[in-house]
Amino acid sequence: MDPLQKLTTTLLVVTISLLAFVATGQSIFADGFEAPDLPDIPITSEPTSARQSAWPLGSTNAQQGYYEYLPPGYSAAQRYPLLIFIHGLGENGNGDEDLSRVLRNGPPRLIDRDQWDATLPFVVLSPQHGGGGCTSSGEIDALISFALDQYAINPDRVYLTGLSCGAIGSWSYAESFVNEAIAAMVPIAGNGTGAFNRAGCALGALPIWAFHGDADTVVNVSGTITPINNLLACDPAPLNVMMTIYPGVAHNSWSRTYDGSAGHDIYAWMLQFSRP
Numbered sequence: 349m350d351p352l353q354k355l356t357t358t359l360l361v362v363t364i365s366l367l368a369f370v371a372t373g374q375s376i377f378a379d380g381f382e383a384p385d386l387p388d389i390p391i392t393s394e395p396t397s398a399r400q401s402a403w404p405l406g407s408t409n410a411q412q413g414y415y416e417y418l419p420p421g422y423s424a425a426q427r428y429p430l431l432i433f434i435h436g437l438g439e440n441g442n443g444d445e446d447l448s449r450v451l452r453n454g455p456p457r458l459i460d461r462d463q464w465d466a467t468l469p470f471v472v473l474s475p476q477h478g479g480g481g482c483t484s485s486g487e488i489d490a491l492i493s494f495a496l497d498q499y500a501i502n503p504d505r506v507y508l509t510g511l512s513c514g515a516i517g518s519w520s521y522a523e524s525f526v527n528e529a530i531a532a533m534v535p536i537a538g539n540g541t542g543a544f545n546r547a548g549c550a551l552g553a554l555p556i557w558a559f560h561g562d563a564d565t566v567v568n569v570s571g572t573i574t575p576i577n578n579l580l581a582c583d584p585a586p587l588n589v590m591m592t593i594y595p596g597v598a599h600n601s602w603s604r605t606y607d608g609s610a611g612h613d614i615y616a617w618m619l620q621f622s623r624p
Contacts, residue, residue, distance in 0.1 A: 383619070385427070385502055385504070385505070385622065386429070386469050386505075386619070387419075387421075387426035387427065387428050387469050388421065388426070389419050389420055389421055389466070389467050389468075389469050390420050390421040391420075391467070392420040392421075392466060394420065394466075395462040396417070396458075396459045396462050396463075396464040396466050397459060397460050397461070397462050399417055399418050399419070399420070399422075399459070400415055400416065400417045400456065400459045400460060400472075401415070401416050401417075401418075402415055402416075402447055402448070403415070403416055404443060404444040404447055405442065405443030405444050405447075405476075405478075406443075406444070408494075408498070409494065409498075410475070410490075410491065410494045411487065411490050411491070411494075412443055412475040412476055412477065412478065412487060412491065413442075413443025413444055413447045413475070413476050414443075414447075414450075414473050414474055414475040414476065414491070415447070415450055415451070415456045415472075415473070415474040416471070416472075416473055417455070417456070417459050417464075417470075417471065417472035417473075417474075418471055419466070419468065419469055419470065419471065420466055422471070422500070423500070424500045425500075426500060427500055427501060427502035427505075428469055428470065428471045428499070428500055428501055428502060428505075429469055429470050429471070429501075429502055429505035429506070429507065429618075429619065430470065430471050430472075430473065430492075430495055430496075430499070430501045430502075430505065430506045430507065431455065431470040431471070431472045431473075431507045431508075431509065431615075431618070432472075432473050432474075432475075432488065432491060432492065432495075432506070432507070432508050432509070433454045433455045433456060433472060433473070433474040433509055433510065433514070434474075434475070434477075434483045434488065434508070434509070434510030434511075434514030434515070434517050434518055435449075435450050435452075435453060435454065435474065435476065435477070435483075435510070435511065435513075435514050436453065436510075436511050436512035436513045436514055437481075437482065437512060437513035438452070439452055439453070439476065439477075440476070440477050440478065440479065440480070441476050441477075441478065442476075442478055443476045443478055446476065447476050449476065450474050450475075450476050453511060453602060453603070453606075454474070454509070454511060454602060454606050455472050455474065455509075455606060456472070456474040457606075458606060458607060459472065463607065465615070468615055469619075470507070470615070471495070471499055471500075471501060473491065473495055475487070475491050477517075481513075482513040482514065482516045482517040482520070483510070483513070483514055483517035484517060484520065485517070485520045485521040485523070485524040485525065487517075488508065488517065488518070488521040489521065489524075489525060489529070492506060492529050492530075502622075503529075503623075504531060504622040504623040505531055505619075505622050505623075506529055506530045506531060506623075507530060507531055507532050507533070507534075507618045508521060508522075508530045508532075508533045508534075509533065509534040509535070509536070509614070510535055510536070510538065511536045511537055511538070511602040512536075512537045512538065512566070512567060512599065512602075513538075514538070515535035515536050515537055515538020515539075515540075515558075515567075516535075516538045516539050516540075516567075518533055518535045518538065519535055519538055519539065519540035519542075519543040519575070520542075520543060522540075522543060522547075522551060522554055522556070523542075523543035523544075523546055523547040523551065526547065526550055526551060526553050526554055527553050527554045527623060529623075530554065530623075531555070531618070531621045531622050531623045532554070532555040532556070532557075532588075532617070532618045532620075532621040533554060533555070533556050533557075534556075534557050534558070534559070534605075534614045534617075534618065535556070535558050535559075535572075536558070536559040536560070536601055536602040536605055536606075537559070537560055537561065537564060537566070537567050537572075537599055537600075537601050537602060538558070538560075538567060538571060538572070539567050539568075539571030539572075540558065540571060540572065540574075540575035540576075541570070541571055541574045541575050543575060544574070544575035544578050544579065548582075549579065549582035549583075551575075551579055551589075552579045552582050552585075552586030552589055553586070555588035555589070555618075555620075555621045556576070556579070556588070556589045556590075557589075557590050557591070557592070557614060557617055558572045558575075558576055558590075558591045558592075559572070559591070559592050559593075559594070559601050559602070559605050559612075560572035560573070560591070560592075560593055560594070560601055561593070561594045561596070561597025561598050561599065561600075561601040562593050562594065562595055562596070562597065563595075563596050563597055563598045564597070564598055564599045564601065565598065565599065566598075566599040567599065569593060572591050572593070573591065573593065576589060576590070576591040588621070592605075592610075592612060594610065
């Protein structure tokens with residue numbers, strides 16, 4: 349990336365970030381994630397790892413093995429936002445003996461290491477893709493349908509995030525379903541160029557905050573810059589589409605994003621949005 353392009357990208361990120369946080373959405377108050385349709389989460393000293401369970405392939409009606417995290421006080425009397433996390437290529441497995449690979453990165457890793465914020469109201473489901481390639485849009489759609497049937501989920505508050513190959517799968521899902529089921533998406537170190545080429549400006553109906561490192565040699569940063577810039581060039585330009593490009597960061601741009609150490613709260617950002 350030449351210096352002018354890098355400067356343009358940085359200014360774009362700052363500008364779009366400011367615009368996105370002015371956009372309309374559900375209110376989140378300072379004393380927690382409180383909105384009329386968000387559940388009450390009790391304060392607890394229980395480690396988050398104690399609330400994450402493995403469900404191997406075949407133990408449920410889901411098409412994949414997966415990890416489940418239930419927030420403190422989880423009850424069928426309330427309705428919870430759903431966060432689906434899609435792992436990278438290195439975590440593919442058979443959904444049974446290989447399922448623990450899913451704990452290597454992202455929210456399930458933070459939960460397993462008791463580094464997850466227990467006040468977050470999400471039910472978190474982290475499925476494992478079997479075979480080669482990336483998780484497909486059909487697999488994600490099937491998991492959403494399963495979750496809505498099996499858990500106390502607010503269907504207007506379903507969120508999707510993925511890293512690397514999982515971000516590619518997330519872009520693919522967005523291309524196929526736009527905002528039919530999910531309220532917002534956070535793809536990290538993925539490639540959404542093909543998704544935009546096929547779906548075009550219709551993708552702008554979905555709030556998207558994409559992340560990438562500009563020194564990524566596995567998935568080139570253009571996989572984020574190109575589709576986001578194309579979306580921002582649509583007429584009208586979407587209010588809730590933006591990107592953050594980390595200078596000098598290689599492929600792993602997700603750890604600093606998921607744990608918040610880079611200064612970005614993707615969880616509060618997602619909770620701004622619910623499906624119309």
